[in-house]
Every structure is written in C-alpha cells, then in structure tokens.
Amino acid sequence: MKIVIASVACLVTQSTLAAPVEQATYGPPSYPGPGLPGNKQRADAVIEAFRHAWGGYYKYAFPADELTPVTNGKSNPRYASLAHMQKDIVNQILAYIPKIDYSKSINNEQVSLFETTIRYLGGMLSGYDFLTGPLAHLAKDKKNVDALLTQSKNLANYLSFAFDTPSGVPSNNLYFNNRSTDGSTTNGLATIGTLVLEWTRLADITGNKTYADLAQKGESYLLSPVKPASSEPWPGLVGTNVNLSNGHFTDAFGGWVGGDDSFYEYLIKMYVYDTRRFGRYKDEWIKAADSSIAHIASHPSSRPDLTYLAEYDGRRLIYESQHLACFDGGNFLLAGQVLRQKKYIDFGLALTSSCHNTYTSTKTRIGPEVFGWNASAIPRGQEQFYKKNGFYNSVASYDLRPEVIESYYYAYRVTGDRKYQDWAWDAFVAINATTRTASGFSAITDVNAPGGGKKTDNQESFLFAEVLKYCYLIQAEDSVWDANYKGSNQWVYSTEAHPFKVVGPRV
Ligand SMILES: *[C@@H]1O[C@H](CO)[C@@H](O)[C@H](O)[C@H]1NC(C)=O
Ligand SMILES: *[C@@H]1O[C@H](CO)[C@@H](O)[C@H](O)[C@H]1NC(C)=O
Ligand SMILES: *[C@@H]1O[C@H](CO)[C@@H](O)[C@H](O)[C@H]1NC(C)=O
Ligand SMILES: *[C@@H]1O[C@H](CO)[C@@H](O)[C@H](O)[C@H]1NC(C)=O
Numbered sequence: 083m084k085i086v087i088a089s090v091a092c093l094v095t096q097s098t099l100a101a102p103v104e105q106a107t108y109g110p111p112s113y114p115g116p117g118l119p120g121n122k123q124r125a126d127a128v129i130e131a132f133r134h135a136w137g138g139y140y141k142y143a144f145p146a147d148e149l150t151p152v153t154n155g156k157s158n159p160r161y162a163s164l165a166h167m168q169k170d171i172v173n174q175i176l177a178y179i180p181k182i183d184y185s186k187s188i189n190n191e192q193v194s195l196f197e198t199t200i201r202y203l204g205g206m207l208s209g210y211d212f213l214t215g216p217l218a219h220l221a222k223d224k225k226n227v228d229a230l231l232t233q234s235k236n237l238a239n240y241l242s243f244a245f246d247t248p249s250g251v252p253s254n255n256l257y258f259n260n261r262s263t264d265g266s267t268t269n270g271l272a273t274i275g276t277l278v279l280e281w282t283r284l285a286d287i288t289g290n291k292t293y294a295d296l297a298q299k300g301e302s303y304l305l306s307p308v309k310p311a312s313s314e315p316w317p318g319l320v321g322t323n324v325n326l327s328n329g330h331f332t333d334a335f336g337g338w339v340g341g342d343d344s345f346y347e348y349l350i351k352m353y354v355y356d357t358r359r360f361g362r363y364k365d366e367w368i369k370a371a372d373s374s375i376a377h378i379a380s381h382p383s384s385r386p387d388l389t390y391l392a393e394y395d396g397r398r399l400i401y402e403s404q405h406l407a408c409f410d411g412g413n414f415l416l417a418g419q420v421l422r423q424k425k426y427i428d429f430g431l432a433l434t435s436s437c438h439n440t441y442t443s444t445k446t447r448i449g450p451e452v453f454g455w456n457a458s459a460i461p462r463g464q465e466q467f468y469k470k471n472g473f474y475n476s477v478a479s480y481d482l483r484p485e486v487i488e489s490y491y492y493a494y495r496v497t498g499d500r501k502y503q504d505w506a507w508d509a510f511v512a513i514n515a516t517t518r519t520a521s522g523f524s525a526i527t528d529v530n531a532p533g534g535g536k537k538t539d540n541q542e543s544f545l546f547a548e549v550l551k552y553c554y555l556i557q558a559e560d561s562v563w564d565a566n567y568k569g570s571n572q573w574v575y576s577t578e579a580h581p582f583k584v585v586g587p588r589v
C-alpha cells in the first residue's frame with residue numbers, strides 16, 4: 083500500500099466552506115543507479131503512525147479541519163483538510179469531497195486565500211493528478227475523481243474575487259458571505275507568491291487560462307526589479323509587504339523565513355513544472371540564491387562550521403531563523419539537481435546539516451520553531467547551549483512542522499547518501515516518542531524540556547500532508563513521483579507537499 087498517494091492524493095475533507103542555465107559544473111544527473119534503496123521496515127512504521135493519526139481524526143473529528151489530539155475534539159482553523167494514500171482512506175475522502183459546499187465558511191469566518199489554495203485546492207488537484215494517473219487503481223468510483231476537478235473549479239471561482247484589486251495583487255483574508263475582505267491594504271510576499279503553481283495547474287487541467295492569469299499577474303509585481311528599488315536590498319532578495327493599490331513593496335524586511343519563504347521556493351518549482359513557460363522564474367530564483375549565498379549566509383561565532391540564512395532589514399542582517407526556513411536546504415538541492423549546478427547542491431547540503439543540528443542539539447531531538455545565533459543577544463541560561471550548538475532557542479515549541487525532514491528527502495534524492503534516511507528516521511522516532519497521543523500527534527511547548535514540555539492539543543493538517551509523507555517517501559521504494567527519479571522530475575511538490583504532474587520538458 084502506498085501511503086504516498088494518499089497524501090499524495092491528499093484529499094481535502096472539509097465541510098466547512100466551505101538566462102540560460104549557467105555553464106554546468108555539475109555533471110550528469112546525480113541519480114546513483116537503477117533505484118534508490120528503500121527500507122520497508124521503516125516505511126511500515128511510518129504507515130503505522132499515519133493510520134494511528136488518521137484513525138483518531140476520522141473517529142473524533144472528520145470532516146472538520148483538525149483533531150484536537152489531547153482532548154479528542156475538533157477544530158476548524160480554516161476551511162480545511164488532508165489526505166492519504168491508503169486505499170480505504172483515499173475512498174473515505176473521495177466519497178466526502180462531492181458533498182462539500184465551498185460557497186460558505188463555518189460561521190462566516192475569514193478564509194485565507196493562501197491557506198485554502200495550498201491545502202484544499204492543492205490537495206484536490208494533486209489527488210486528481212494521481213487518481214487519473216499512476217494511482218487510478220485506488221479510486222473505487224471514477225465519478226468521485228471527476229468531482230475533485232469540479233470542486234477545484236468551484237473553490238477557485240469562489241476565491242477569485244480576491245484578485246479584484248486595483249493592482250491585481252490579491253487580498254488574502256476573505257469573507258465569502260459578502261464577498262469582501264478584511265480591509266487590509268497590503269498582502270505579503272509568501273501569501274501572494276505561493277498561489278501560482280496551484281492556479282496554473284488548475285488552468286492547465288481545465289483549459290481555463292483565467293486561473294493562471296490571475297495568479298501570475300499578482301506574482302509579476304514580486305519579480306526583480308521590484309518597486310521601490312530600496313525594497314530589493316540585493317538582486318532577487320526582496321521585502322515582505324506589498325501595497326494592493328499599486329503593487330509596490332512597503333518595506334525591505336525579508337529572508338527565507340515564514341511570510342517570505344515559499345515565494346522563493348516556487349520560483350524554481352515553476353521551472354520544474356514547465357521549463358518552457360517559466361524560464362523567467364528560474365532566472366529570478368538564481369538571482370535570489372546567488373544573493374543569499376553572497377550576502378545573507380551566516381556562520382555562528384561559536385560554530386563556524388554551521389551555515390544558516392539570516393533575515394534582513396534593508397542590508398542590515400538579523401541572526402535569526404526558523405523551522406519554517408529549513409526547507410531552504412531542500413530547495414537549493416532541487417535547484418542544484420535541475421540546473422546541474424554543484425554550488426547549489428553543496429550549499430543546500432550545508433543548510434540541511436545545519437538544520438539537522440537544531441534537531442540533534444535538543445533534549446527531545448526535535449528542532450525549535452525559532453532560533454538565533456546573535457552572540458550579543460543570547461538569552462540568559464543558554465550561554466553554554468549556544469557555545470556548544472551554535473544557536474539558541476528563541477521560541478522552543480514544535481508545531482509538527484515538516485521542513486527539516488523535507489530537506490533530508492531532497493538530500494537523499496539528490497545524493498543517494500543513506501545517512502539522510504537515518505536522519506529522517508531519527509526525526510520520526512523522536513516525533514513519535516514525544517508528540518504522540520492516544521488519538522494522534524500534538525504540538526508541544528518545549529523541544530528542550532524532557533518529554534517536550536506540554537502538549538498543546540493541536541494537530542495541523544500538514545502532519546499528514548507533509549511530515550508523515552516525507553518520512554514515508556524517504557524510506558519507501560523508489561517511485562515515479564519521487565524527486566530526481568532516474569535523473570529528472572516527473573512530479574513537482576507544492577509547498578504543502580502535494581505533487582503535481584509536470585508539463586515538461588522534464589529536468
Ligand atoms: C474561468 O475562470 C474564471 C475565474 O474563476 C471564471 O470567472 C470563468 O467563469 C471561468 N470560465 C469558464 C468558461 O468556466
Ligand atoms: C462581511 O462579513 C463578515 C462576517 O460576517 C463581517 O465581519 C464583515 O464586516 C462583513 N464585511 C462587509 C464589508 O460587510
Ligand atoms: C498604497 O499606495 C497608495 C497609492 O499610491 C497610497 O495612497 C497608500 O498610502 C499606500 N499604502 C501603503 C500601506 O503604503
Ligand atoms: C544582535 O543583537 C543586538 C542586541 O539586541 C542588536 O542590536 C543587533 O542588531 C543584533 N545583530 C544581529 C546581526 O542580529
């Protein structure tokens with residue numbers, strides 16, 4: 083059984099709302115042979131965890147967005163959802179999707195364009211790609227597969243008024259009941275710049291180009307050179323907030339951290355998706371990546387062997403990063419593989435092992451939400467910790483985030499080095515040991531306290547869509563949907579780890 087598809091097929095369940103490549107220095111694809119080895123025993127252990135969490139969710143919370151895994155209640159933080167690839171689970175989800183009324187949200191609550199796009203729309207479209215493709219045998223009723231596409235269109239049509247602003251940069255926070263917004267006059271880099279893959283995929287499958295045009299128009303203001311020039315402190319590295327009335331940035335704060343992160347991630351993924359149409363996005367990724375290596379890469383004074391990417395405000399650096407930013411290693415690795423550039427692979431591996439260090443340094447062997455390495459700002463009591471580990475915990479919670487394991491996945495796919503399978507296994511064992519409850523897994527308050535401190539009764543849908551998926555994929559048999567499968571990518575993973583079939587030509 084493939085867990086993959088499930089999440090891969092990651093279906094939505096929620097009632098509620100309802101330059102030419104530079105000279106290649108990296109030779110032939112690094113794909114190390116006829117098939118990267120899996121590890122069945124470990125893959126099965128991940129499936130056990132997945133079925134445990136699905137069982138608890140289905141029993142106590144389905145079809146709400148999330149289970150509250152300590153109290154066995156439910157919550158609807160978004161109009162939202164998940165998925166999986168076990169055949170029984172796939173069909174439970176598939177049977178439910180046609181019943182969802184996406185025209186309204188529970189209690190008329192606010193709907194996030196970004197979250198709804200990456201979790202619901204991405205989940206349904208990925209499910210559609212898999213269930214009309216390599217996993218078609220999992221679906222019992224083909225009508226329910228067709229409904230994935232119909233419901234994707236319905237959802238996108240309901241969301242599309244978000245783009246109705248003077249500039250075309252979308253508003254993020256929407257009310258469906260009166261088709262209005264929360265009145266914000268700006269939107270953020272990641273929330274604007276992480277729509278383009280899903281909306282373009284929808285346009286390509288349905289033949290309705292409007293979906294792609296809407297997302298690409300918003301994105302156009304984010305690409306270098308941006309306005310004003312002061313909001314692009316180094317080529318390709320830009321600010322965070324953008325004015326809806328004219329598409330101008332309002333600050334020069336940024337980095338690869340939450341709020342900015344997946345804008346950079348999607349620049350190279352759009353190229354993987356369609357190398358012919360998105361060469362410009364790839365050029366922008368290269369600018370941002372080269373600027374990152376030259377200007378914001380940072381080595382802690384106590385551990386110069388480590389490499390993190392700093393935040394910035396203009397050209398002033400801030401020595402702080404996040405669990406969320408730890409996808410950066412994986413993104414450099416993917417780019418290095420598709421662009422055949424060893425410098426990005428080497429840099430991606432350095433970032434990945436430095437994020438690994440945030441896991442191996444704590445008592446739970448799980449990394450913190452926010453960490454810093456500013457030697458003049460070490461929190462009291464963490465001096466020795468900083469000296470030894472090269473960072474201190476600024477926010478020590480763990481919210482069941484995937485990014486560190488996601489980077490291990492790319493490191494394994496690109497290098498074939500089995501050490502990354504071991505790292506992913508260690509992380510899985512730690513997460514299972516520290517966060518597991520009777521009905522699922524829970525966020526915790528302190529990765530550096532014995533037992534992880536307190537369980538905060540929250541289980542984000544990305545536990546299924548990302549954490550357990552990457553834990554599984556890195557141990558599973560090599561498959562056509564894997565990154566760098568026999569030297570190229572036939573599928574590209576969204577920021578929520580929902581894979582889409584690439585248009586090609588494949589890289
Ligand atoms: C294409 O999508 C747009 C945006 O949601 C929608 O307004 C329009 O009706 C769609 N066109 C067709 C032919 O479905
Ligand atoms: C739209 O509805 C929401 C939810 O009821 C409400 O908070 C908001 O003020 C309304 N906006 C407008 C412009 O009426
Ligand atoms: C956005 O731009 C408009 C038009 O130039 C301006 O009036 C407004 O003050 C700007 N808003 C912000 C938040 O910068
Ligand atoms: C380090 O912390 C000090 C004190 O808070 C602050 O003034 C300085 O800007 C910080 N430097 C970096 C690089 O984060």
Ligand SMILES: *[C@@H]1O[C@H](CO)[C@@H](O)[C@H](O)[C@H]1NC(C)=O
Pocket residue numbers: 127511514515518
């Ligand atoms: C995960 O936790 C469960 C419950 O404690 C345990 O039975 C199982 O062996 C654990 N799996 C691994 C791989 O440690």
